[in-house]
Amino acid sequence: MKKVKDIPSCLDCTNAKTCILKKLPPEEMEKIEYEKGVHFYKKNNIIYREGNRNNGFYCINSGIVKLYKTGLEGKEQIIRFAKAGNIIGYRSILSGELACTTAKTIEDTTACFISAYKLTEMVTKYPVFAMELMKLTCKELGESNKYILDIAQKTVRERLAEILLLLIDNFGVDSENILQIFLTREELANMVGTATESVIRLLSEFKSDNIIELKGRKIKILNLQQLQRLGSY
Amino acid sequence: MKKVKDIPSCLDCTNAKTCILKKLPPEEMEKIEYEKGVHFYKKNNIIYREGNRNNGFYCINSGIVKLYKTGLEGKEQIIRFAKAGNIIGYRSILSGELACTTAKTIEDTTACFISAYKLTEMVTKYPVFAMELMKLTCKELGESNKYILDIAQKTVRERLAEILLLLIDNFGVDSENILQIFLTREELANMVGTATESVIRLLSEFKSDNIIELKGRKIKILNLQQLQRLGSY
DNA sequence: CGAATACTTGATTTCAGTCAAATCCCGTGG
DNA sequence: CCACGGGATTTGACTGAAATCAAGTATTCG
Numbered sequence: 422m423k424k425v426k427d428i429p430s431c432l433d434c435t436n437a438k439t440c441i442l443k444k445l446p447p448e449e450m451e452k453i454e455y456e457k458g459v460h461f462y463k464k465n466n467i468i469y470r471e472g473n474r475n476n477g478f479y480c481i482n483s484g485i486v487k488l489y490k491t492g493l494e495g496k497e498q499i500i501r502f503a504k505a506g507n508i509i510g511y512r513s514i515l516s517g518e519l520a521c522t523t524a525k526t527i528e529d530t531t532a533c534f535i536s537a538y539k540l541t542e543m544v545t546k547y548p549v550f551a552m553e554l555m556k557l558t559c560k561e562l563g564e565s566n567k568y569i570l571d572i573a574q575k576t577v578r579e580r581l582a583e584i585l586l587l588l589i590d591n592f593g594v595d596s597e598n599i600l601q602i603f604l605t606r607e608e609l610a611n612m613v614g615t616a617t618e619s620v621i622r623l624l625s626e627f628k629s630d631n632i633i634e635l636k637g638r639k640i641k642i643l644n645l646q647q648l649q650r651l652g653s654y
Numbered sequence: 655m656k657k658v659k660d661i662p663s664c665l666d667c668t669n670a671k672t673c674i675l676k677k678l679p680p681e682e683m684e685k686i687e688y689e690k691g692v693h694f695y696k697k698n699n700i701i702y703r704e705g706n707r708n709n710g711f712y713c714i715n716s717g718i719v720k721l722y723k724t725g726l727e728g729k730e731q732i733i734r735f736a737k738a739g740n741i742i743g744y745r746s747i748l749s750g751e752l753a754c755t756t757a758k759t760i761e762d763t764t765a766c767f768i769s770a771y772k773l774t775e776m777v778t779k780y781p782v783f784a785m786e787l788m789k790l791t792c793k794e795l796g797e798s799n800k801y802i803l804d805i806a807q808k809t810v811r812e813r814l815a816e817i818l819l820l821l822i823d824n825f826g827v828d829s830e831n832i833l834q835i836f837l838t839r840e841e842l843a844n845m846v847g848t849a850t851e852s853v854i855r856l857l858s859e860f861k862s863d864n865i866i867e868l869k870g871r872k873i874k875i876l877n878l879q880q881l882q883r884l885g886s887y
Numbered sequence: 888c889g890a891a892t893a894c895t896t897g898a899t900t901t902c903a904g905t906c907a908a909a910t911c912c913c914g915t916g917g
Numbered sequence: 918c919c920a921c922g923g924g925a926t927t928t929g930a931c932t933g934a935a936a937t938c939a940a941g942t943a944t945t946c947g
Contacts, residue, residue, distance in 0.1 A: 490799060492807040493886060500799050515785075516792035521799050544785060548778040552748075555777065555784070558791045559749035565798035566723060566733050566754050572805045573847030574725040577935065606894065614806030616936055621895060637894095637944085653726065810903065839926065849904055854927060870912085870926095894943065901936075911926070917919090 428459050429482040429531060436506030442480060444553045445543065458534040468524040468532065469510055475520050477536040478511040484530025485592075485602065488522040489611065497611040500565070502527075502591065502602070512558070514540055527604070577615045581623050582652030584612050585633075585640070594642055603638040627651075661692055662715040662764060669739030675713060677786045678776065691767040701757040701765065702743055708753050710769040711744040717763025718825075718835060721755040722844065730844040733798070735760075735824065735835070745791070747773055760837070810848045814856050815885035817845050818866075818873070827875055836871040860884075 431454050437443050442450065462468060462484070469475055471491060483505050489497040500522055503509045513520045514537045544551045571580055585600070592602040604612075610620040624640075627633045632648055634641040642648065664687050670676050675683065695701060695717070702708055704724060716738050722730040733755055736742045746753045747770045777784045804813055818833070825835040837845075843853040857873075860866045865881055867874040875881065 490803040492803055496807060498803045498806050500802060512792045512795055515788045516796060517789065518793070518796060521796045541785070544788065545781040548781075548784070551781070551784045551788070552774070552777060555748045555788055555791065556750065558788065558795060559745045560751070562745055562791060562795045562798060563749060563751060563754045565795060565802060568802050569733060569798060569805060569847075570723040570725055570731045572802060573731050574729060605892095614802075617893090618895080618937085619935060622935095625895085850925090851905085851927085852903060855903095858927085888947105890945100890947090892943100892945075895941085897939085897941105899936100899938075902934095903932100904934090905930105905932075907928105907930085909926105909928080912924085914923100915921085917921095 429533065430454060431457070431533070434482070436482065439506035440480060441508060441550070441553050441557060444550045445547055449543070449547065453535060453539070456536070456539060460532050460534055462526045462530045462532070464526055464529050466526050466530075468526065468530075469520055471521060471523040472519050475510045475513050475537065477534050478508055478514060478540055479524070479532040479534055480508050481505050482531040482533060484526055484528045484532075486524050486530060486532075487527050487608065488524050490522050497608075498614060499608065499612040500568075501561075504592065508557075511540060511554070515544075515558075527608070572614050577613060577619050578623055578626075579652055580613045580615070581609070581620060582627075582648050584609065585642075585648060586652050589642065589645075598642045600640040600642065605638065662766065663687060664690070664766070667715070669715065672739035673713065674741060674783070674786050674790060677783045678780055682776070682780065686768060686772070689769070689772060693765050693767055695759045695763045695765070697759055697762055699759050699763075701759065701763075702753055704754060704756040705752050708743045708746050708770065710767050711741055711747060711773055712757070712765040712767055713741050714738050715764040715766060717759055717761045717765075719757050719763060719765075720760050720841065721757050723755050730841075731847060732841065732845040733801075734794070737825065741790075744773060744787070748777075748791075760841070805847050810846060810852055811856055811859075812885055813846045813848070814842070814853060815860075815881050817842065818875075818881060819885050822875065822878075831875045833873040833875060838871065 431442060431450050434440060434442075442453065445453070459482075460468075460479070468479060468486060481503050486503045486509060487499050488501050488503060488509060489499045491497055503524075509524050510520065544554060571583060575583070588600055588602055588604075592600065594600055606620050606624075607617045609624075610617040613620060624633070624635060627648075628635055630647070632644045632651070634643055664675060664683050667673060667675075675686065678686070692715075693701075693712070701712060701719060714736050719736045719742060720732050721734050721736060721742060722732045724730055736757075742757050743753065777787060804816060808816070821833055821835055825833065827833055839853050839857075840850045842857075843850045846853060857866070857868060860881075861868055863880070865875075865877045865884070867876055
């Protein structure tokens with residue numbers, strides 16, 4: 422069991438490799454250590470909501486968060502997932518807009534909160550950090566643009582294959598080749614941009630083609646190559 | 655007639671209001687003035703190509719450029735347009751990736767070329783510029799994310815209406831309410847993410863509903879409100 | 888243990904893509 | 918000036934992928 426109530430420290434954060442905050446000089450890290458807030462969220466709780474103003478951003482310490490936009494009839498479109506070491510909620514601060522997505526945990530999650538003011542200061546004072554954040558944003562932009570192409574031109578089957586590959590890339594598989602993120606069929610559908618029933622049908626097709634194996638929300642990857650062929654990665 | 659061969663100067667650039675370069679201090683502007691290259695492109699020419707490495711970015715002085723990704727069977731998906739005062743090609747430099755779109759002129763275009771090295775220097779040396787560029791990138795990211803939702807959840811009719819509204823916003827209408835960008839049906843389809851024939855059918859529907867009037871590639875807006883209702887802006 | 892939620896499967900519908908053919912339009916060269 | 922050719926546009930017929938609707942089963946959780 423994870424000790425949920427440990428207050429994470431930036432200085433010895435286990436996400437050091439991936440976290441952008443590590444690009445700050447040590448003295449700044451220490452300051453953040455005192456100024457930041459630490460928030461705990463149970464599974465299925467909202468961190469911030471589309472259309473609201475974010476007065477700070479969050480650095481995920483543990484857990485997984487889905488970022489989604491809500492369509493007219495309330496249908497979610499998942500834009501991306503964030504996991505330990507990722508930051509969320511910074512876009513709207515920097516663009517001076519309202520949040521363009523809702524952030525909701527899909528697992529118990531611990532996140533550090535850093536104020537908008539601090540973010541601006543960090544960008545202004547530390548060019549290395551600014552460059553790194555810019556890089557991150559630009560990569561995200563590239564991913565979103567790729568997503569536009571995919572949704573516009575690929576079939577649901579291809580997109581589902583691709584999303585599975587993306588999830589494998591992002592969350593990995595365990596020793597038994599089981600994908601290490603456990604989404605509902607509806608969440609998968611909301612990533613792919615399709616109906617829940619379509620995802621179900623396609624998953625069971627993939628299963629009869631011996632590409633995957635299903636046990637509830639666990640997805641075991643049997644034939645990665647075939648999956649790559651389907652998604653034409 | 656436009657005098658195509660005038661060398662544009664940053665110092666008295668007519669796009670001053672919108673151009674991000676104006677956030678640089680005057681002495682830096684003058685340096686750029688000497689270091690930049692000026693390129694002229696005829697209509698339908700490629701400025702840079704998806705998958706290549708950009709060693710600089712472009713500031714559009716006049717003309718219009720479409721930025722698109724190419725799908726498997728060569729079908730274009732237009733991501734956005736850039737007009738005078740906009741910059742293009744900077745994303746891949748900052749993310750350290752290859753260009754994720756192709757930039758092609760849809761009108762005769764003049765663009766200033768500034769090296770990748772210079773861009774990095776500008777971001778590092780001028781926090782105000784860095785902030786502004788970050789803001790721009792974050793806005794683009796918000797727009798791309800919105801686009802994902804739209805393509806995933808809206809009908810082609812709704813998307814076409816929305817694209818028309820977006821074009822009106824971006825390029826305006828003249829005194830006769832004629833949209834000031836002239837796209838082929840195919841280009842419209844490549845924005846909406848649909849087939850050319852579908853765009854044609856829907857445009858003529860809009861026409862019989864007295865929402866628009868068509869004269870070749872000229873689109874006259876007769877009923878903006880109705881269009882907004884269709885796009886549920 | 889019961890209600891609620893998630894999942895599955897089948898039947899039907901529909902939106903939009905594809906294919907095909909005709910027409911329009913525009914620039915070019917005779 | 919006009920004929921020609923090629924691209925763009927339009928319209929119609931057909932097809933098919935995926936959404937919706939519906940009904941039943943399985944799981945989960947308080």
